[in-house]
Amino acid sequence: MASNEDTGLPASLATAWGFKPRPSKGPRPTLSLERIVAAAVGVAAAEGIGAVSMGRVAKELGVSPMSLYRYVGAKDELYILMQEAVTPAPPEPLPDGAGWRPGLTRWARAQRAFFHENLWLLRVPVSGPPASPQSVAWMEYGLTTLDGTGLDEGSKLGVIMLVSGYVRNEAMLMSDLDAAHTASGRTPDEAMRRYQRTLAALTDPECHPAVTRVLESGVLNQADEPDADFEFGLGVVLDGVAALIARYTPDRPSSP
Template sequence: MAADEDTGLPASLATAWGFKARPSKGPKPGLSLDRIVAAAVGVAAAEGIGAVSMGRVAKELGASPMSLYRYVGAKDELYILMQETVMPAPPGPLPDGAEWRTGLTRWARAQRAVFHENLWLLRIPVSGPPASPKSVAWMEHGLAVLDGTGLDEATKLGVLMLVSGYVRNEAMLMSDLDAAITARGHSPEEVMRRYRRTLATLTDPERHPAVTRVLESNALDQADEPDADFEFGLEVVLDGVAALIARRD
């Protein structure tokens, strides 16, 4: 990743933070960084992040691929600018008297909403800790929510990594499952019924007593609501954070 000569930052971050000057005029009339990023977001939303390339974005804009490099130095720089474009500001301040759990729940739900609205974000490789303007703003908000918990700063960062990791993993899993269900043309309920029949065929009480107990219960009778699954998992994660806070106290 090339670095900006003036700041020493990777060029992608220097551009996102506004340290790197954006060209005011380009070789093609009407071409601008904002238009390039918007076109890239459009391609990702329609075809997935794998379809985003300088050539593909240039085709959308009716420009040559080389003309884009006047504005964007590389694809990883474009990725960061795309993320900055679709990422909203973090949730506003907590109401007076609200506790950390309320704030972290709202923080997690808001992140999940961003992923579900922009599933292509989940496919961008994670290349390092938060360093772009909006990702740092989200980190700032999450850390502020944990003020007053008694946790040290390193532990607060660990809590945010745990919660954001859960959110990202859940969003990716639900995205993959939804895509698979859509491709098969079955409803979630039918998929669960088929899975139940498959398990019943492949297992027996002697070798798989725990699975048998699940089959004999109503746990696989119908598909759970995705929101309910997310809330259940989030509550379990936050229960662990609450236990950590109590132990530190």
């Protein structure tokens, strides 16, 4: 493994990777990186990521904001360490020969699960490619599922970015809709029927024939189950991946 000097990591990420030795002697410090990160996660979980600041975290810990900078160089670094703290290890890999599609399906479902458990994660600004231990472990899992597909390494990266982007977008959409339903006091079915009435009032068959067919089909009579919507979308995305793999390997099946 590379040294801290080789990577150019900030001190906080170097600590996360184990590059920065921790003192074993001397008086016990009143602060630690773990305490700082745990306090920041608590603020984010209770009030949203927008409430997290060095001053707010310092207040939770009963210290001055400047004391945090001995451990964390900036709020962006703190965000990365917060994500690292709540991100679980990737799921156990499937047995050899299980195929790329079941592997990516398991990977996507597991990502969705921890996003829904930590919705504030969806609001953390994306500042760069994966660099923390857990995020790299998830990248490794996703890439490994595509071994044997015939895809080149750049295409493999593109595939896992596509799938993870779908997962993130779906989780954010479901989070926003749930918040809207809670704020309005309506159930998802009530909200959908209200939308159906609004759409029917705003459109007509001549100008909006496709929308009219949707209204007449009855599919807007009630909200779909979120899990069913997710599985439908994931299936369509993976069908596209299968088509990509088939172009690379036209003489053999693209998935089991």
